[in-house]
Amino acid sequence: MYRSARYHEPLLRDLNEGQPPSPMPKIDVPKTLQRTRPVALPVLEELQLMRHFLHLSHMNYGVETGMYPLGSCTMKYNPKLCEAISQWDSFTLTHPNQDPLTMQGTLQLMYELEQMLCEITGMDAISLQPAAGAQGEFSGLLLARAYHEHRNDTARTEVILPNTAHGTNPASASMAGYSVIEIPSTPEGTVDLKALENTVSEHTACFMLTNPNTLGIFESEILEIARIVHAKGALLYYDGANLNAILGKARPGDMGFDIVHINLHKTFSTPHGGGGPGSGPIGVKKHLESFLPVPRITKKKDVFSFAYDYPQSIGKIKAWYGNTSALVKAYTYILLMGGDGLTEAAEVAVLNANYMKQKLVDSGLYDLPYRALRKHEFVLSADRLLNLKGVRALDIAKRLLDFGLHPPTVYFPHIVKEALMIEPTESESKQTLDAYIQALITIAGEDTSLSKAAPHETAVRRIDEVGAVKTPILTWKALETAVATPKKET
Ligand SMILES: Cc1ncc(COP(=O)(O)O)c(C=O)c1O
Secondary structure (H helix, E strand, O other), rough: OOOHHHHHHHHHHOOOOOOOOOOOOOOOOOOHHHOOOOOOOOOOHHHHHHHHHHHHHHHHHOOOOOOOOOOOOOOOOOOHHHHHHHHHHHOOOOOOOOOOOHHHHHHHHHHHHHHHHHHHHOEEEEOOOOOOHHHHHHHHHHHHHHHHOOOOOOOOOOEEEEOOOHHHHHHHHHHHHEEEEEEEEEOOEEEEEHHHHOOOOOOOEEEEEEOOOOOOOOOOOOHHHHHHHHHOEEEEEEHHHHHHHHHOOOOOOHOOOOEEEEEEEHHHHOOOOOOOOOOOEEEEHHHHHHOOOOOEEEEEEOOEEEEEEOOOOOOOOOOOOOOHHHHHHHHHHHHHHHHHHHHHHHHHHHHHHHHHHHHHHHOOEOOOOOOOOOOOOEEOHHHHHHHHOOOOOOHHHHHHHHOOOOOEEEEEEEOOOEEEEOOOOOOOOHHHHHHHHHHHHHHHHHOOOHHHHOOOOOOOOOHHHHHHOOOOOOOOOOOHHHHOOOOOOO
């Protein structure tokens, strides 16, 4: 409350051209509609309120509470300096309708961030507009369609994906109006080149791929994949969710990708969760640049502006110009780390994943299907425990909660039975990794009844997850529970 008063006042004063905000107009409410006694709002003391919310916050779990190895979702630590800078008034008190001449600093930051991301990904142009990876995918696919249509190549109605693809890939392709074709992986866990060659045709708009893929395996045949796709006139789309693994080592642009999206919240340490506030910029090679969303940020004679004059553009895909606060955090993170720091982050992420993977494989309790060498994440199978003791990946995930640890992603990718997908990230120390490894080993050796009924130590025990999705309860009847119903007037 204190903050909001301070926060809004300068803005209101600006909007009124320097005058203090004018008082609310007086409205004559008819007598019959007027209250005769104060509204029965709950009255709590500040201390009670503080304790309540602090208690709730302690019941929550985040990367600042402990390790959060949610494979594919990349929960790495967000440096506080980036958070603090994104809260500067010079960013938070601007209004998107302001004259761009009065917000040159913010535009410069965005312009420079585009250039940094071009350099990191090896692409020629970037738009920072999309609000998440999935929206980046959708925008990238609209862009692919605009490109093919511009060349009168209108028979391209299909998007091909490997069976390791993240769920948002087929969803985005369907939303963009394409039919989706899934191709199998090899016993190595990589794209089956023969299957790709047999599937790609003059009906293919693009092939979507993440590299390293969702098994954490680097697609080492990527140049051949690019050749096969391009030979049929199709485009190669890079799902950049796993860019964290190859920062400073390899660039999708050099691998032959035409379109990329980057999940800033995964690789460049902006918060991720609950659908945002994320950011999923898209990058393209020169031949696709004219189709990027508008406005574009341009720089002429040291003046930055929003430019709309791109007749082939797919148009606007996000209100204003993306999530500015996420962009400020990513920009700060890149400057904070520097080129060498980003490369080191990728190296440590890969080292941490391979350390954990090897220790757990050596335990003899979990299996590692597909190729052994992984990048930033690895997917174990708990199928052996299911066969031996009836313990499922879900039971292990629930039991980890009793150890005060966040579970890994489970049952994804679908091609691994009883999958446990672990992404430790570069943020964690060896001690933390060892404690997590030990918890997984302990759980595998425990009496089955412990994991089958887990969690035992949490405020909420095992919930009906299917019910929660199919019949969610999204409202809370505040008046019935918290506020005494006012007595009728006598
Ligand atoms: C491989 C992969 N692709 C795409 C996405 C979608 O990204 P976002 O959550 O930013 O929409 C994710 C998200 O976790 C992912 O793991």
